[in-house]
Amino acid sequence: MDSYLDILSVLILLSSIILVSHKRIKSYIKTFRIQSALIALTAGIMGWNSLIEEGSLDILVVCIIIILLKVILIPRLLHKTYGSIEYKVEKDFFLNIPLLIIICCGLVVFVYFSVSNISGLNEDHINLQVVNSFSVILIGLFFMISRKWALGQMIGFLVIENGIFVTAMFSTHGVPFIVDIGIFIDMITAILIMGVMVMQINEKFESININKLRNLKG
């Protein structure tokens, strides 16, 4: 089972790097969907394992919730949010895409060097999984910084939450159930609120370029 989890952690990292390399909003949402499906698969495998070993249904329920929320519901919300926006492809970047991808790779190297110096995270297989999932968090943060459109920040936030969830899964086999449920409720509320805010920004500022949100200074 561990080797499947290794492969899945690699694929999840891969999906976050592919996310950085896209320019169209539809591709962002599609890649996010694939990443969430991979995470649901990971949760499913771990849940199945915990069901057989300890008889607890917690992680399997969490897996089903992920499928409902992140694979089905949230992409639909995102589609609705960006439906009202005029342009669907992001043209303006701070740095060009190959450079962004190489910086993501640099982030993975950085995480590897940091994590390998912390005892308690240092056993063989856990090391690989934790490095990969922690890199997803940093890559999500980087994605948020590298995009000029407000929608990019929403998706970056979602990727950060994905990364945190996988890190929790891989390092501690999940947090207490009530905390998990609370995290999901918080996340979906956050996305709803951010979606409404993006629509309001679009209305008031005529674009979702966050560089135009610079009136308050000092």
Added chain:
Amino acid sequence: MIALVNNFIQLLIILLLAPMVGGLIKKIKALTQKRQGAPVLQMYYDLYKLIQKESVVSETSSWIFKATPYIVFATAVVGALLVPITTLVPSARFTGDIILLFYLLALGRFFMCLSALDTGSTFGGMGSSREAMISSLIEPSILVSVFTIGLIAGSTSIYEMMGAMSSLGNPLFHPVFILTFLAMMIIILAETSRIPFDDPATHLELTMVHEAMLLEYSGRHLALMEYGAAVKQLILITLVVNLFLPMDQFIALTGAGGFILSVALYFVRVVFIAVLIAVAEVSTVKFRFFSIPNLAALSFILSFLGFLQYFVLGR
């Protein structure tokens, strides 16, 4: 001595199979587009037809124009000598022969770029510059992938790499190799000038990369260039097939029987990769030229991450 003979037998098999792989990919693409498409063996008929025709050479070109088809074909054939189809029988090999392989192919490509400039036509010049850029962008990815596999196999000789990979059982389920496999698939698409790097079936000279360099050739020169490109394609597919989908560890027969079974399994795997390539071609479009660095960077990151995962695993 036996090893060298084995190499030649495998070379003959590659030379025989090479034109069919291209035809197979075209057929699959046609079927997905609900057309009949050309027959799978079409390229053999084309080569036969081309060899019989006269070859027209421009007066303003130099010896490079005439020499290039032979160089391209020769490098492809020598490269094919280096790549074994099966690890069941010993092949002649030496250290570093994978590096020699890729630079032989690069030599062929170098001369192709020069010959396209030789005739003085603008389309040739454009094709050369684009081909040079794509190949220089994809080269780091090739080397990092090759060195990752070499690091795990403990050698840079292709035969030993294939042997090490087949002893791993199922390389694709390994975190390092799944990334390297994806990187190599993108490399194959780049080196064989397929969508999304270049459309092999286009007739618009302004968008051509590989085809632009073949524009001025005719007759036996064209036949040699096309055949060389087909052999190069099969070499790369053979590499991928034997490194990432090894089946030699499952063959219990030895001697001639084992060899024939191995070749048959090889053929099945080549068809599988050809189907993968066809599916990849059909599902995307040719990228804008300035979007190609994105894809090349992605390929480099895939191979680099594969390399990194090797270290993270601590092995």
Added chain:
Amino acid sequence: MGLTLWLVPLIAVLLSILIKETKLLHIANVACSFSLVLFAGFTTKIVMKSGVLQYDILGKLYYLDALSVIILDIVVVIGFLVSIYSIGYLNEELRHGEVNAKRIQLFYTLMYSFLFTMILALTVNSIGVIWIAIEATTLASTFLVGFHNDKHAIEAAWKYVIICSVGIAIALVGIIFLHLSSVDVIDHAHALQWNILYDHARELNSPVLRLSFLFIIIGFGTKAGLVPMHTWLPDAHSQAPSPISALLSGVLLNSALYAVIRVLSIVNKNLGDSQFTGKIMIGFGLLSIATAAIFILTQKDYKRLLAYSSIEHMGIITLAIGLFTPLSIFAGLFHMINHSFTKAMLFLASGNILQKYETRKISSIKGLLKVLPISGFAFLLGLFAISGTPPFSIFASELNVFLSVFEDGRIVLGSLFILLLALVFVGIAVTLFRIFFGEDDSEERKPGETNPAGAAVLVLFLIIISVTGLFMPDAMKELITSAQRIIGG
């Protein structure tokens, strides 16, 4: 009895959704917040007698001890006074045509959800649920920050939601590491529960615990307004409607620091001394005070000035608690109380000023004492208070922080601290002089208070902060001392 603290805000939210008539809504609002004060008072009495209040629902989730009760009382009292003020404020906004009845309903619904999530953060045992509640406070207050719906408000709300959500996500990483450090010691059923973590603190995995503290201070520090994660604070606190600014500044920042303090006590017990955490907390505290001092000197907008002053005081509290001596922890908690009351009063007064003058610029405010006698007076004295002038309460707590710093032998730290506070005083004094001299030259402005209940609230605040500065009631002293013992061990 303690569960009423959860039920009352939820009932208030329900009522705000159902009741459509404004007058009835105002009455329901005040009734709910008053009952919250009563219930909180009872709960405080119970905690003072028996030390801990814990109920067995949802796996011993409900938990109150002296530390949480102090902050809970601040939340509830300020909530009550703000809700009285809101009546007059919203009626004035209604008269100006800025809001309609539906928006007032939205206001109250969101305000009580906000109060509920803050009370939830303070009354639970599990650090994971504290995280959930604090993230929920961000979500509940986003639309409150963007309530005015103009360009500036939406920009402030967007920055608020993004920066705070990312910060809270980083805090979640810290909580996961906290869980990781305890995975060998505590079984899954009791994971992340504060009192069990505190009991087993010495057995937790130290390197992972240190890493988790780092993430938690950065994450929750974003919510508490520590520099350099503070960039959302001036915008959000200045663009929100004034009663909400009072709640955000006076109450929410405390709750975020509360989460940090809980984890801090575990880490310090594990490591044995407060060197590691002390360096980080003092560093963040000093940086916050310094940055706030610099920005206060050059402020042109009076609400932003108050926001930067919040950053400064949060820095002082962080510094005091990071120092981790008994006197400094006592001073830090005392400062929390004083800052909340003073800042709430200032923001409410500034709300009246904003409604009267319709501008946020300091240079446009002239002749304040004639136009708004009570609010102006409260604002003037409040500015004196917030910069640390005796006899107000902030002076008392800042003095205690000084004493604890110098007692600990940290001369350099102490001198730096005094220097920065002097800078802040200069900055605020300059603003004071600009506002309170000159004649008001506009004809449409009719002098006089438009929010009588609000003015009464301001006077009440003024009395509280003056009295606490001179004389601390025994009950308060006992409560803060037991809280300090919980933190310091």
